[in-house]
Amino acid sequence: MLFTSFPFFILLIITFGLYYTPILANYQVYILVLASFIFYAFSEPILILLLIFSPAINIITSYYITYGSKFNKKSIAIAGVLAELGVLVFFKYSPLISKTFLNETDSIGLFLLTIPLPIGISFFTFEGISLVIDVYTEKYFDRKKYISYSFWTHAKNIYCFISFFPHLIAGPIVKAHDFLPQIQRKTIQTIDWQSAFKKLILGYFLKMFVADNLKDFTFGMGYPFFYTRSTIDLLVTVLGYSCQIFADFAGYSLIAIGLAKLFGYELMQNFNFPYISSSFREFWKRWHISLSTFLMEYLYIPMGGNKKGKLKMYLFLMLTMFIGGLWHGASWNYAIWGVFHGLALVIERFLGERIQLNSHFFTIIIKRMFVFTWVTFAWILFKLTDFSHVIDFFKTLAENRPFPATKLLIVYILLYSLPVFLYHQVYLLKDKKWLINIKKFDYYVYGLMLFLIITNAGSIAEFIYFQF
Amino acid sequence: MVVFFSYTVFLSFFPNIEGTQSYWQLNLTTAQKYLDNDSLQNIIVGSSLSTKILTDSLSHFFNLALIGQGVYDGLKVIKYKNNFPQNVFIETNYIDRPEKKDFQHTLFSPFAAFVSKNIPSLRIEKHPIPIIIKEMQLLFGNDRKAKKMSIQQMIAYSKQHKNDLLFDKKFKIEEAVYSEKIDSLALLKRLEELSFYVRFLKSKGVNVYFFEMPVNPKLVHLNKAKSIRMAMTDFIKKEKINFIQSDTSSYQTNDGIHLNLEESIKYTHYFKSQVLSMPHNQN
Numbered sequence: 001m002l003f004t005s006f007p008f009f010i011l012l013i014i015t016f017g018l019y020y021t022p023i024l025a026n027y028q029v030y031i032l033v034l035a036s037f038i039f040y041a042f043s044e045p046i047l048i049l050l051l052i053f054s055p056a057i058n059i060i061t062s063y064y065i066t067y068g069s070k071f072n073k074k075s076i077a078i079a080g081v082l083a084e085l086g087v088l089v090f091f092k093y094s095p096l097i098s099k100t101f102l103n104e105t106d107s108i109g110l111f112l113l114t115i116p117l118p119i120g121i122s123f124f125t126f127e128g129i130s131l132v133i134d135v136y137t138e139k140y141f142d143r144k145k146y147i148s149y150s151f152w153t154h155a156k157n158i159y160c161f162i163s164f165f166p167h168l169i170a171g172p173i174v175k176a177h178d179f180l181p182q183i184q185r186k187t188i189q190t191i192d193w194q195s196a197f198k199k200l201i202l203g204y205f206l207k208m209f210v211a212d213n214l215k216d217f218t219f220g221m222g223y224p225f226f227y228t229r230s231t232i233d234l235l236v237t238v239l240g241y242s243c244q245i246f247a248d249f250a251g252y253s254l255i256a257i258g259l260a261k262l263f264g265y266e267l268m269q270n271f272n273f274p275y276i277s278s279s280f281r282e283f284w285k286r287w288h289i290s291l292s293t294f295l296m297e298y299l300y301i302p303m304g305g306n307k308k309g310k311l312k313m314y315l316f317l318m319l320t321m322f323i324g325g326l327w328h329g330a331s332w333n334y335a336i337w338g339v340f341h342g343l344a345l346v347i348e349r350f351l352g353e354r355i356q357l358n359s360h361f362f363t364i365i366i367k368r369m370f371v372f373t374w375v376t377f378a379w380i381l382f383k384l385t386d387f388s389h390v391i392d393f394f395k396t397l398a399e400n401r402p403f404p405a406t407k408l409l410i411v412y413i414l415l416y417s418l419p420v421f422l423y424h425q426v427y428l429l430k431d432k433k434w435l436i437n438i439k440k441f442d443y444y445v446y447g448l449m450l451f452l453i454i455t456n457a458g459s460i461a462e463f464i465y466f467q468f
Numbered sequence: 469m470v471v472f473f474s475y476t477v478f479l480s481f482f483p484n485i486e487g488t489q490s491y492w493q494l495n496l497t498t499a500q501k502y503l504d505n506d507s508l509q510n511i512i513v514g515s516s517l518s519t520k521i522l523t524d525s526l527s528h529f530f531n532l533a534l535i536g537q538g539v540y541d542g543l544k545v546i547k548y549k550n551n552f553p554q555n556v557f558i559e560t561n562y563i564d565r566p567e568k569k570d571f572q573h574t575l576f577s578p579f580a581a582f583v584s585k586n587i588p589s590l591r592i593e594k595h596p597i598p599i600i601i602k603e604m605q606l607l608f609g610n611d612r613k614a615k616k617m618s619i620q621q622m623i624a625y626s627k628q629h630k631n632d633l634l635f636d637k638k639f640k641i642e643e644a645v646y647s648e649k650i651d652s653l654a655l656l657k658r659l660e661e662l663s664f665y666v667r668f669l670k671s672k673g674v675n676v677y678f679f680e681m682p683v684n685p686k687l688v689h690l691n692k693a694k695s696i697r698m699a700m701t702d703f704i705k706k707e708k709i710n711f712i713q714s715d716t717s718s719y720q721t722n723d724g725i726h727l728n729l730e731e732s733i734k735y736t737h738y739f740k741s742q743v744l745s746m747p748h749n750q751n
Contacts, residue, residue: 006579213597216490228638228723403634407609411601412489451471456595459492459574 001042003255004208004460011038012259019263020188028186029160032263036163040120047118050091054121055162057083058128059155062135066147077136081129088125091118096330120169122327124162126294131158131176133298140177157183166259170252172270172290175297179265186264196261198446203254205419205449210247212458213416214240217409221380223389226396230403233410234396240413241383242376243420246275249288268293273427275375275420278367279352280344283375295324314349318342328382333390337381344374475596476589483588487598491516491535492571497593499545499575500584502532506551510743513542514559517681517725520732526740538565540658543665544572555675555746557712560700561683561693561725563662564655623730638723639684646690655695659703666707677746678704679712682719682727682735712742 001008015035019028041048061080065073089097094112102109135143148154161179162168218241220229229237253270260267270290277283284292300320306313318339325338357363384390429435479485488494502508509528512518518533530553532542539558544567546556574580584591617625666676678700687693704711715738719731727735 006577213489216492224641224644227641228634400637403631404629408601408605412597415597415601447469448471451475452596454472455475455589456597459490460570 001039002460003252003259004204004212004457007042008039011035016262019186025185029156029183032165033156033159033163036160036165036168039165040163040168044119050087050118050121051124051163054084054087054125055128055159056155057087058131058162059158061132062143062147062158063151063154065132065135066143067149073136077132080132084125084128084132088121091115091121093326093330096332100332117330123171123173124168126173126291126327127162127175130173130294130298131161134176140175141181146176146180164260164265166256166263166265167267170249170256171288172253172256172267173294174267174290175294178268182265190264192261196258199254199258199261201446201449201453203251203256203258204453206247206251206254206423208251208457209449209452210416210419211244211251212460213456214244214247214413215458217413217416218244218383220409221383221393223384223386223392226393228403229396229400230405231397231401232405233403234393234400236410236413238376238380240417242275242372242379243417245379245382246271247420273424275372275424276368276428277371278364280341280348280371280374283371284341284345287375291324291327295320299323314346317345317349321345329385331385333381333385333387336387337378340378340381341375472589476587479588479594485599485603486593487595487600487602488593489595489598489601493592493595493598495534495537495541495571496575498532498534499541499571500592502530502545503549503575505530509554510557511542511546511553511555512557512559513539513546514681515539515562515565517561517683517727518559520681520727520735521739522732522736525733525736526743533559534571537568537571538562540565540567540661540665541571543662543669545575547665547668548576552669552672552674555677556669557677557679557743558662560678560680560696563696563700564650564658564692566654566658567661619729619733623728626729635723642684642687642724643690646687646692648692650692650695652695655699659699662703663707666709675710675746677710677712679739679742680714681725682715682717682731684721684724685718687724710746712739712746 001011015031018024019031024031037048037051040051057080061076061083064076065080068076094115098106098109098112102112134140135147146157148157157180160183161174161176164174164179167174218237219225220233221237221241226234250271257267257269268290270288272286272289274283274286277286300316303316303319304312305316308316319342321338321342322335323338325341326335328334328337357367380390380393384393426435486497488497502511508530510526510530512521512523512529512531512533514533515538516533516535519531519535521531521533523529523531532545534541539562543556543558546552588594669676680697680700683693703709715735719735720728721731722728
């Protein structure tokens with residue numbers, strides 16, 4: 001179910017009504033789980049089995065780590081993580097394994113190719129893994145505090161944590177230590193309405209006005225359309241796609257955060273104005289924060305982080321980014337995208353230790369532009385999932401210089417990209433007195449955004465990150 | 469609310485003002501216009517190829533050809549309307565292209581239908597940004613020049629700005645598409661669907677005609693075109709449907725498949741002459 005679809009609004013209203021009905025206050029968690037299952041199974045009911053099965057692994061393993069024999073805890077934790085990874089690999093990477101390692105006519109290979117990709121699997125399996133590891137390590141909480149002795153209560157809480165519909169299919173990736181402490185009875189009086197609605201309006205605006213409209217123009221970057229586009233058109237389209245992907249995913253995250261607020265839950269900020277980053281390290285602290293912190297906490301640091309010497313640190317960094325890239329999709333292009341970013345991080349660290357750049361205004365501007373350009377060109381690997389097409393794309397960029405630019409396309413892309421740049425610019429100027437004064441009237445801006453959502457939304461499209 | 473209300477009032481004073489930014493919006497607007505008009509006698513359904521038929525030269529015609537889509541969406545729109553025209557002309561070039569569910573979902577959604585009928589500012593062709601861009605173009609851009617040009621001047625202008633290199637690139641893509649082997653099972657399924665629509669329309673007293681839009685002669689004998697033509701020949705015989713004979717003369721296109729303005733005029737003349745010789749015009 002899409003956050004922008006009519007059935008979703010019906011589900012939301014009914015769930016909200018039931019959730020805050022005083023007589024049903026003891027069943028709030030059940031209501032959320034039921035609504036989440038409906039949300040997930042709406043377009044493909046069979047998928048509900050996976051949403052029952054995958055968290056069940058986490059429920060059982062986290063319960064036995066907490067209340068089982070103290071000698072087996074490590075083995076259970078490892079088995080739990082491996083089982084969850086197995087689910088992820090089977091459903092997500094089978095086609096890639098088949099294409100890469102097996103013969104086209106091989107019966108196993110053909111079978112693997114037919115396995116469908118369940119929506120949101122990368123998100124909820126990672127959340128399950130975070131539960132098992134958090135419970136095992138007790139790094140963030142005392143396991144007996146949040147793992148109820150009653151198996152039923154425990155199962156109910158974990159299903160709520162993993163299937164909670166605002167974050168279920170495209171994040172933010174919620175960690176067990178962030179969510180479990182929040183499971184308690186909620187009252188309508190505690191809702192921060194203003195904050196929730198601001199997030200929702202901004203989220204819907206980024207998704208429906210910016211991303212969904214840009215989509216009508218950035219399709220020209222896809223195969224085979226790019227062959228006939230002029231170089232200027234392609235460059236502007238790449239810029240537009242960069243804004244589209246931000247608006248799509250940041251928009252989704254803001255909607256998720258706003259919706260969670262309506263039910264009394266706080267989800268972590270997933271995007272913190274990433275396109276103002278003046279370094280790649282900063283970019284990854286601002287872009288898809290829930291994934292980068294997950295990879296940092298559960299992969300990079302456990303591998304050794306920067307504690308085992310520089311060479312190993314570079315290696316761990318590359319490996320983390322490679323896996324992070326592959327997490328995005330079952331195509332080697334995503335892995336290359338991860339390596340592309342990993343390489344940037346490694347080079348930046350290597351050079352950063354040897355060259356000290358001043359922090360002059362123009363130096364920062366140039367660094368920001370460089371990071372933005374690198375990140376933007378890397379998105380081409382997201383749009384074109386066949387690497388030969390990526391090569392062709394760059395060849396076309398060089399070849400199509402004589403073709404005339406399409407003014408209308410450029411105007412539309414720049415116009416719909418403008419809110420993304422303004423959004424970042426406002427953040428950069430946030431401490432300016434004149435802006436603080438203007439911000440008192442920000443409800444006019446939210447009113448305008450609402451007007452544009454209603455009158456100028458693009459055609460409904462799936463969120464780009466759904467495929468991950 | 470104030471801005472929204474003001475915009476709605478503004479549109480009620482200027483009901484003819486409209487703009488679209490994408491093929492998707494243009495297709496939805498075209499379909500919506502068809503649904504809103506009850507006095508249409510002749511309907512063309514097809515892909516972007518048929519949008520080149522100039523209906524202002526044909527009396528009582530409505531062009532329901534949808535860019536990037538096939539005939540099934542157009543046929544479904546006709547079926548949905550439940551107020552049937554006298555004649556339906558179906559393009560055969562992309563008969564293998566399946567229907568687009570999301571297009572139909574958007575068009576036929578009861579909520580969207582109600583809203584677009586009653587609140588003009590929520591109609592797709594009334595989106596403020598495309599309207600502003602269109603008006604700006606009319607004031608300052610190429611559209612202002614184009615508006616002042618005669619058809620002959622427009623033809624001369626497009627000839628002057630023809631880019632052979634770009635044409636070659638576009639043609640190569642079409643050549644690759646036309647060389648692909650057709651999925652015969654999928655085509656069979658499409659023909660079953662077509663048969664359903666043809667029988668349905670006939671049962672409602674509608675005359676059904678097929679026609680093939682001319683494309684670059686080099687593409688005519690490639691795999692895809694050949695397979696579709698063969699399948700359609702059998703289909704036409706089986707279903708006993710009238711067919712507008714394909715014009716065998718050579719046509720110039722922008723990319724191998726879409727006629728340029730001069731050729732659109734030429735084909736429209738041909739199409740008109742063929743329509744006039746059709747059985748329904750002989751009575």
